[in-house]
Amino acid sequence: MSAPPTAAPTVLVTTDYLVPGDEVDAFLRDAGFATRHRPPRGPRGHAELVAILAGAEGALIGNEPMTAEVFANAPDLRAVVRTGVGYDSVDVDAATRAGVSVSNLPGVNANAVAEYTMALLLAQARRLVPAAAGVRAGGWPREDGHELRGRTLGLLGYGAAARAVVPLARAFGMTVLCTTSVPESGRRDAAARFVGLPELLTAADYLSVHTALTPATRHLIDAAALARMKPTAHLVNTARGAIVDEAALAAAVRAGRLAGAALDVTATEPLPAGSPLRDVPGITVYSHLAGQTAEARRAAGLDGARELVAALRGRPRTSLNAHLFQRDED
Incomplete structure (x- = not known):
């Protein structure tokens, strides 16, 4: 008498653009896993x-x-x-204690974020959002804007997305400065000049945030940092909302100490009704779209599925903590 078939191991999929029957689902099932799709319908708590x-x-x-x-x-x-x-939403230390490998996908959406960053720079420089709003309201706004050529772009961070911004900004005729904790041996980019944060803040006509959210970078762009910037400067953030002190930013723009900001990310998402960022002329908030292209989503889904299968088979490629398990076993 043969033994009953063993149930396939289950993997949970919560990423909202991945659905049952798509190529990611097919890949996971072909690899021998049962899938369970549970996209969020709002903020998700511990119990759920x-x-x-x-x-x-x-x-x-x-x-x-x-x-x-x-x-x-x-x-x-x-x-x-x-x-x-x-991966700031994942407690990697707790995962390590529980023996759970945690992986991210470095650089998977770098091109999408870089192009989006340039779109935000252009929108701020040419006042595209208020112009369109004025037409929608029945007007015909004719205020002038500015060209990017000859302006200075400051990059806060030098990850894959920031590196992808550099040639695009240079093609527009911008000077590119960068502040990063990447060691000097990893700064092989003749198109960008690496400076300290104080110089970056004072020199930038546009400051674009591309660093990770860590205890050291939380509210890194605070009232004191904003006070160093030119009153004609603009802030662009496609990284994490909490890197910027939102109340300080709103106050600076309202007071004319900063020209404006384009924020793709906020500290709490979706943006709360009582956020200080609401209804501030010069600040435009978008809905966390920088990495959301069809191409980047497809790459993230498939690369993520491949990494998950590899990790479950004991061979993760981009795990943040699997090396700690290996050390424990030695």
Whole structure:
């Protein structure tokens, strides 16, 4: 008498643009996994996360708060993959204690973010959003804007997206400065000049944020930093909202101490009704779209699925903590 078939191990998929029957789903099923799709319908708490993770060995996730409490109550979980670059929503230390590999996808949407950054720079320089709003309201705005040529772009961070911005900005005739913690040996870019943060802030006509959110960068752009910037300067943020002190930014723009800001990310998303960023002339808030192209989504889904399968088979390629497991086993 033959043994009953063994149930396929389950992986959870929460990234909202991945759906049952798509090529990512097919890839995971062909690799021998059962899939469970649970896209978020709003902010997701610990209890809901624990419930949807029940029995799952792997998870392909968006921005869910993967906290110590979640990892402690997901005993079957062995691998988590973020379908993006940032992983500040994942408590990697807690995952390590729970024996769960955590991976991100470095550079997967760099081109999309770089092009979007240039779009925001152009929108700010040419006042595109207020002009369109004026026409929609029945007017015909004719205020002048500015050209990017001859202006200075300051890049805060030198990851894959920032590096992809450099040649685009140079093609527009901009001077590019960069502040980064990347060692000098990793700064092989003759098109950008590397400077300290104080010089970056005072010299930039446009400051574009591309650094990760860490305890050291939280509110790095605060009232004191904003006070160093030119009153004609603009801030662009496609990284993480909490890097910028939003109340200080709103106050600076309202007072004319900064010309404006284009923010693709905010500290709390979606933007709360009571956010200080609301209804500030000169500040435009977008809905976290920098990496959301069809091409980048497809790459993130497939690369994420490949990484999840590799991690569950003990061979992750971009794990942030798997080396710690290896060390423990030595």
